[in-house]
Amino acid sequence: MSDVKKVVLAYSGGLDTSVIVKWLKETYDCEVVTFTADLGQGEEVEPARAKAQALGVKEIYIEDLRETFVRDYVFPMFRANTIYEGEYLLGTSIARPLIARRLIEIANETGADAISHGATGKGNDQVRFELGAYALKPNVKVIAPWREWNLNSREKLMNYCEEHNIPVDFAKNKKKSPYSMDANLLHISYEGGVLEDPWTEAEEEMWRWSVSPEAAPDQATYIDLTFEHGDIVAIDGQTMKPHDVLSYLNRIGGENGIGRLDIVENRYVGMKSRGCYETPGGTIMLRAHRAIESITLDRESAHLKDELMPKYAELIYNGYWWSPERKMLQAAIDKSQGSVNGVVRLKLYKGNVIVVGRESEDSLFDASIATFEDDAGAYDQKDAEGFIKLNALRLRIAAKKGRLDD
Missing domain, CATH: 3.40.50.620 (HUPs)
Structure with missing residues (x-):
């Protein structure tokens, strides 16, 4: 030594x-x-x-x-809508x-x-x-x-x-504290104590950042989040630095009972572990980002991002942030965010984050095509017949051969 x-x-x-x-x-x-x-x-x-x-x-x-933490690590991760095993926001x-x-x-x-x-x-x-x-x-x-x-x-x-x-x-x-805790601007985690029994409900006194949904205000809170290239740059029209954005969303989310999570996750070292998390700001950010992408991203780009995300999440969870494959995925994700600009309006109510509006100059949503009213020829519904028959061709051939029988 x-x-x-x-x-x-x-x-x-x-x-x-x-x-x-x-x-x-x-x-x-x-x-x-x-x-x-x-x-x-x-x-x-x-x-x-x-x-x-x-x-x-x-x-x-x-x-x-x-x-640095929020700008260079949290925001890039949220551009991918990253969650591990369907729930954990990787705080x-x-x-x-x-x-x-x-x-x-x-x-x-x-x-x-x-x-x-x-x-x-x-x-x-x-x-x-x-x-x-x-x-x-x-x-x-x-x-x-x-x-x-x-x-x-x-x-x-x-x-x-x-x-x-x-x-x-x-x-x-x-x-x-009876719990092992870790906290940063994105979340606070709790492990150990009574949580080692996955059947035992977490004590209400354990939670530090949020009120319970039952105790949240009876009046909903509305907020507008402005996005530029996939990152939140303003709240209710007021420009903010990244860490101020997350701090504000943590506060307002916690006041409305948002962001509590109780999961059993698979650790990289092989064991299952039960943990509880509070991620109020991150929960709001994820919902809002998906909402702005819903009108600004092309369908196949959005679906490809969703396919890549579990691998990206796994890399971060397992500790491969500096790996070439994470950097490669990040480049693709960041490339997709050039048009992810606009405003999302959210309603926060008793643990829920509800999207009630979204608008963008880069929106791909065309009301003249999507309308149920007269579209003035913007979309010829007769075209759908050929589209369906072409996509059904392989199914029809297989059915004739009895391949689709149960």
Whole structure:
């Protein structure tokens, strides 16, 4: 281990990563650089500086990455209408490539030999962090303490803190949540505790970002979202930066009981895991984006995007953001968004996101053709007969041969 002189640690300031700082120094006899990212998790990140200083860390990076996160990661993902296994909006998954990138950049800036993270050996995050790191710096050394040490319980971690004089008043003075949680501007997730039984309903007190649909206002809320090239650029006519868009939609969505999700998902490492998520802003964004695409995208382009999306979602979930295949798919997705411009009007009501209007100068919707009234010759209905017969030809031939019999 003597070849490791300096390590960059993804540092939250919590119990686990504080223990990791000391453990890295003790185990590897190395200098530790901490990196704390503000991705909109809703908690102050600046206190991590004092905690790191108390642990003897001299190089401390604390960065506000909210704008970068939404503009360069969340928005590109939503251009694809991305959902994993039909439900999950990938709130945790999409944050990991950004953190991995900054870990590598800081390692290069500081001359560090390795990077480290606090992800466990059972989850997806270890894969996401490390696949990203290796894609960006092939020969980087990655240290994953949860795969090396035997401090596999909170009690053992607390004992380690006591033995090594690690300040943990921030852990003692705060009631420990029974859930393992991860938050950023896109979502907050909950795992563990009673959720480990997929039959047990989540406690109402668990949810932090949203009211229950039953407790949401009895009056609907209407909003207009303006899109340019597939991204939301304004709400109710007011231009906003990407992270402000998502913050606003999180607030208004949460107030209307939108965005709660309870799923059992298939982790990349092989196990099934039950998790609960709150993604109010993302839920609104997804519905609105599909609505604006419904009038601006050609049918075959839209259907091809829907065919590509599950693969794209799987790549992000599994940690392949920096892979050539994800970049190839992103290029195709982004190419499709040139005409995805216009305004979508939504009604938010008791957990529901209801599309009530959409308009665009790039709309492909032609009322003169679609009308049930007199179309003045815009569409000759007699043409449908030949169209149907040509498409039925193979079925008719197979039927005559008895191939379609049950």
